[in-house]
Amino acid sequence: MKQWIKKLLNRWTSTSLIIRILCGLVVGAVLGLLVPSWTGIGILGKMFVSALKGIAPVLVAVLVVSSIAKAGKGLGLRYRALVTIYMLSTFIAAVCAVVGSFLFPVTLELSETANVEASAGSLAEVFSNLLTSMVANPVAAVANANYIAILFWSIILGISLKTLASKATINVVHDLSDVVTRVVKWVIQFAPFGILGLVFTTVSENGMAVFSTYGHLLLLLMGCMLANALIFNPLISFVMLRKNPYPLLFTCLKESGLQAFFTRSSAANIPINMSLCKKLGLEEEFYSVSIPLGATINMDGAAVTITVFSLAVANTLGIEVSFASALFLGVIATLGACGASGVAGGSLLLIPMACSFFGIPSDVAMQAVAVGFIVGVVQDSVETALNSSGDIFFTATAEYYDRKKRGMEGELKVES
Numbered sequence: 001m002k003q004w005i006k007k008l009l010n011r012w013t014s015t016s017l018i019i020r021i022l023c024g025l026v027v028g029a030v031l032g033l034l035v036p037s038w039t040g041i042g043i044l045g046k047m048f049v050s051a052l053k054g055i056a057p058v059l060v061a062v063l064v065v066s067s068i069a070k071a072g073k074g075l076g077l078r079y080r081a082l083v084t085i086y087m088l089s090t091f092i093a094a095v096c097a098v099v100g101s102f103l104f105p106v107t108l109e110l111s112e113t114a115n116v117e118a119s120a121g122s123l124a125e126v127f128s129n130l131l132t133s134m135v136a137n138p139v140a141a142v143a144n145a146n147y148i149a150i151l152f153w154s155i156i157l158g159i160s161l162k163t164l165a166s167k168a169t170i171n172v173v174h175d176l177s178d179v180v181t182r183v184v185k186w187v188i189q190f191a192p193f194g195i196l197g198l199v200f201t202t203v204s205e206n207g208m209a210v211f212s213t214y215g216h217l218l219l220l221l222m223g224c225m226l227a228n229a230l231i232f233n234p235l236i237s238f239v240m241l242r243k244n245p246y247p248l249l250f251t252c253l254k255e256s257g258l259q260a261f262f263t264r265s266s267a268a269n270i271p272i273n274m275s276l277c278k279k280l281g282l283e284e285e286f287y288s289v290s291i292p293l294g295a296t297i298n299m300d301g302a303a304v305t306i307t308v309f310s311l312a313v314a315n316t317l318g319i320e321v322s323f324a325s326a327l328f329l330g331v332i333a334t335l336g337a338c339g340a341s342g343v344a345g346g347s348l349l350l351i352p353m354a355c356s357f358f359g360i361p362s363d364v365a366m367q368a369v370a371v372g373f374i375v376g377v378v379q380d381s382v383e384t385a386l387n388s389s390g391d392i393f394f395t396a397t398a399e400y401y402d403r404k405k406r407g408m409e410g411e412l413k414v415e416s
Helices: 002-014 017-034 037-072 077-103 125-135 138-144 146-164 169-187 193-204 212-243 245-264 272-277 284-297 300-316 323-338 345-359 363-407
Strands: none
Touching: 002 284, 017 193, 037 146, 037 169, 037 193, 037 284, 037 345, 037 363, 077 212, 077 245, 077 284, 077 300, 077 363, 125 284, 138 146, 146 169, 169 193, 193 284, 193 363, 212 272, 212 300, 212 363, 245 272, 245 363, 272 284, 272 363, 284 363, 300 323, 300 345, 300 363, 323 345
């Protein structure tokens, strides 16, 4: 019996998560149309959302603390330039998502929103509430899913660990982040059942017309990500190098982005990016640090996802959001994206943090996370392709920028 269960679990985990989610989506839609009275199926979706809601605050806290505590010190012009590019690119992605959301606003099908009273208010009021919320009790912040406070105290704790703690202590914190990430992976293994329950509830209550809303949302997400990949990232490279960036960009998209599209994990794509760096003739001392660093803080796709979903929830609730407030949301999304988990759908778990900026309750925000897993079959693949290809693209840009500054000869070995 144990052997049979073990084989079944191995078969389940070895099957692509995308295929399993697609199966759950189709089965949920069919059941929602054929047997809408079987409301018990919807409990699967509620359990999945509750599990995510429970683990997400802990995940954000330990990831940010661990990332800051283990971050290396500045290692010269290349690293300063690279970190600047990574952060600038992520912020531009968030701004692109803000502009896209204002030009093509979307709403979501969320339940239990009638009694929600939230307002973005003036920028001064929002900023005041943000500062007050930021310094809340850190333990209560995790318990109450106060993501602004979680982010603030995690940064403080990470800096403190980095400056005072021993290497062994920092390794313990890093191991803890790995443990929590593993738990999230286990939860996400049951995403197909959660999606089945969520889609069943959505279809049984609203019919198949609800997918037109998800289609609009998916187009907005992909449009913003493609704009960053094909326009804004190359523009950053051109400004630094004064050379046509597209040969390098297309090489990175073909050899890194395509692989990442299917693996859906920036961390899993690190060996592929390392190999491509060697192929491009970059210095191993540089890319052996820059590629793992990029897998942590170069999160253009995550910034787009967090921003678009947060503004979509605000639109759904009828919250008036000024453009200035939305831009400040972009800053929060940029900082939050740097702590996004490397697991599939990791950026979705940061949506509640951004939604809290508008006073949106975690219960409502987690429904948006659930919607994210529905469109995540495509969204997460495109997001990871953008993030991972950007790691190698900007590593090569920073390397060549450093060569120019030092007056060194040599071109990058870019395929035509």
